Amino acid sequence: GAGVSQTPSNKVTEKGKYVELRCDPISGHTALYWYRQSLGQGPEFLIYFQGTGAADDSGLPNDRFFAVRPEGSVSTLKIQRTERGDSAVYLCASSHATHEQFFGPGTRLTVL
Amino acid sequence: SQKIEQNSEALNIQEGKTATLTCNYTNYSPAYLQWYRQDPGRGPVFLLLIRENEKEKRKERLKVTFDTTLKQSLFHITASQPADSATYLCALDQAGTALIFGKGTTLSVSS
Numbered sequence: 482g483a484g485v486s487q488t489p490s491n492k493v494t495e496k497g498k499y500v501e502l503r504c505d506p507i508s509g510h511t512a513l514y515w516y517r518q519s520l521g522q523g524p525e526f527l528i529y530f531q532g533t534g535a536a537d538d539s540g541l542p543n544d545r546f547f548a549v550r551p552e553g554s555v556s557t558l559k560i561q562r563t564e565r566g567d568s569a570v571y572l573c574a575s576s577h578a579t580h581e582q583f584f585g586p587g588t589r590l591t592v593l
Numbered sequence: 594s595q596k597i598e599q600n601s602e603a604l605n606i607q608e609g610k611t612a613t614l615t616c617n618y619t620n621y622s623p624a625y626l627q628w629y630r631q632d633p634g635r636g637p638v639f640l641l642l643i644r645e646n647e648k649e650k651r652k653e654r655l656k657v658t659f660d661t662t663l664k665q666s667l668f669h670i671t672a673s674q675p676a677d678s679a680t681y682l683c684a685l686d687q688a689g690t691a692l693i694f695g696k697g698t699t700l701s702v703s704s
Contacts, residue, residue, distance in 0.1 A: 485636070514691050521602075523682050523694030524637065537690060572636050580625055580686050584636030 483507070485585035487573050493591045494563055502558040502588045506575030513556050514582060515548055516572040524572050530556060563592045595620040599683060599695040606673055608704045614668040616683030616695055623693075625686035626659050626666045630679045631697065637682055641668075673702045 486505045494500050506513050512531055516524035526540040530550045550556040560567055570589050574582040600615035624645050629637035643650045643659040650657045656669040670677050680699045684692040
């Protein structure tokens with residue numbers, strides 16, 4: 482079956498703009514995670530959904546970041562008033578009843 | 594403060610040798626520890642999970658150990674091949690929460 486997909490694969494935006502990043506998890510996976518990875522670093526946790534609700538959003542760096550998962554499947558990470566420091570690869574992962582997480586290829590965000 | 598460290602950023606070995614990667618952590622009590630492989634431009638791929646009450650886990654040429662007293666995990670790749678060249682990430686799994694990743698060790702296996 483299909484793995485986790487993320488769109489777009491690359492996003493270039495200007496400082497101050499709004500962006501949305503999409504994640505399509507593996508069908509039937511109830512848990513969905515967003516991570517952010519900067520060059521030379523490991524993935525850094527942002528937010529975790531169990532079903533439709535955010536079970537843990539303690540990793541969101543500030544209130545410019547928000548994520549939704551309205552139907553318990555697709556999730557969108559939204560970043561308002563983007564800053565150059567937001568540039569990174571944003572990874573999405575899903576899992577179901579196991580600890581193993583299945584990652585998507587990521588969206589590379591560049592804020593100019 | 595809480596830290597997770599992987600011993601080196603880069604490890605270069607010759608084909609056929611055993612690669613050993615180290616993951617140390619402080620001020621965490623993970624119930625599980627996971628290892629992932631990441632290739633350039635791709636998301637991490639799960640390799641192995643070891644529970645806190647397990648000393649060792651094996652899968653084909655891979656072996657992981659977990660010492661909760663030393664707060665350390667060792668990851669071994671035996672009979673290494675150039676195709677094993679990648680970045681390897683350790684991740685703490687405190688059960689029911691998101692993973693806490695180390696920075697990774699980039700392994701290069703030369704033929």
